[in-house]
Amino acid sequence: MSAFLELTGITKKYGDTVVVDDVSIAIEKGETVCLLGPSGAGKSTVLRCINMLERIDNGRIVLDGEELGWRLHRGAMRELSGREEARQRQEIGMVFQSFNLFAHLTVLENVIEAPVGVLKRKKAEAIAEAHELLQQVGLDHKADAYPAQLSGGQQQRVAIARALAMHPKLMLFDEPTSALDPELVSDVLDAIKQLATTGITMVIVTHEIGFAREVSDRFVFMEAGRVVETGPSARLSVEAAENERTRGFLSKVL
């Protein structure tokens, strides 16, 4: 029985530089997994590979039994068309470090853009649901504001609502609090914690070790493009970590 999300031997190179080196990770349905590690370890790239924002050079990614981005045909993995990739991405929500809300649309328009435009849902339904999602992240009163009128923390919570509006099977968070002022971090982390209780499968790249220990079931520690250690998040302390390099990293950041 294979896992819900299964990365097998994925490798990503830029020219001669190997940024992700033979990484295999298996994640069960409903699990929350944090990717940890120093800058340049390849954590964000792994996340972007799952969402096909980066093209993998080797290996495979299977989500819920479906091969992502490629199809085995006549002895080779053939890349899917843009349209097929777009369809697969509908099931994967992503939250970016720099929020990336559509600057020319209001908060509400940001949330309903893809449900109406891509999933062809009725506009009235999409609006009603958008209000619900915005309420969940505590921002329904900002529905008519433009992204530039919101703080970073508010923008990130809208970005979470926007991703959830597509009803994804899987949520990816790429350092969701790294671009935020310190006093705004907790609002975003609370929104993610609340989400974790709903049973959605999540992969989070983060530098917030305390948050990772609290919200995630397991951690994956990466360094120089490789997985160094993986284990239950309770083990995220200098004393409990098994690998020496994980301990070294934790002793610096904790």
Added chain:
Amino acid sequence: MSVHETDPALARHVPQRHVGRAVVAVVLVIALLWFVQGLAFNQALDWPTIFQYFFDFNVLAGLGRTLLITAVSIVVAVVLGALLATMRLSANPVLRALAWVYVWFFRSVPLLVLLVLTFNLSLLWPTIEIGIPFGGPTFVSMSTQDLINPLVAAIVTFSLQQAAYTSEVLRASIQSVPVGQREAAAALGMTGTRTMMRVVFPQAFRVALPPIANDTINLLKSTSLVAFIAVPDLMYSVQQIYSSNFRIIPLLIVATLWYMVVVSILSIGQYFVERKLRNSPVRAARIAATDDLDGLTAGGPLDAKKETAA
């Protein structure tokens, strides 16, 4: 002598007197008045004739053609320019090269040379044919001379040349939309075309509007070159009138005033468009993004294939 005059802490403060500024201003105002007086009482200016011809039928018809050439050319230029800009940003090297060659050619040839060249196109290709190339059958064949009358030559020339410039404006505008906007659209399952139509173009357009308005004003004035191929535009119409009545200056003033009126209207329009855009949340967002997030955006460069819509 009171204490107020001897104590620096209490004395009245007198700012520096700018004598030089006042002198320059007075001299320039006198010079301007002298010039205006010389102009106003100059017999050659002949205000009655200016008024007589300002609303002359031929002048107004010429103005109409000037506006027609400008309007059609700018619309074609924006549409063709958008296509060229998309080609320039394409992952397909042949499309990229073709768009580059187009821009290179039409920016290299002077407008007047291009205008006369287009007008004389029939000398190069006597007929224009649609059919299978390299000796295949011909479906439609037209005489170039019939197809390209002076007005058509003018519109074709201005459209094609302006498209080269507009495509560069649009290319820069499209590139000014942060790559994160496209990634976010892709992550929501939007296809490349939808991403361009719904996310990239609406934002790029806001950036492109002021330079395009500027180009339109430039284009309007450049159309006076069509006098060289005898298109009866505003300039050519006044030329024809003064070549028969020899009132050269009054008629050139008529043309000048009309160009100024139209450019003023366009400038006012541009002012309002820019003011609206300056206050737009999109612009504010872009400024905020460059202030706070430069260098913080995650991940590596997008693969070339993701860069393009079509």
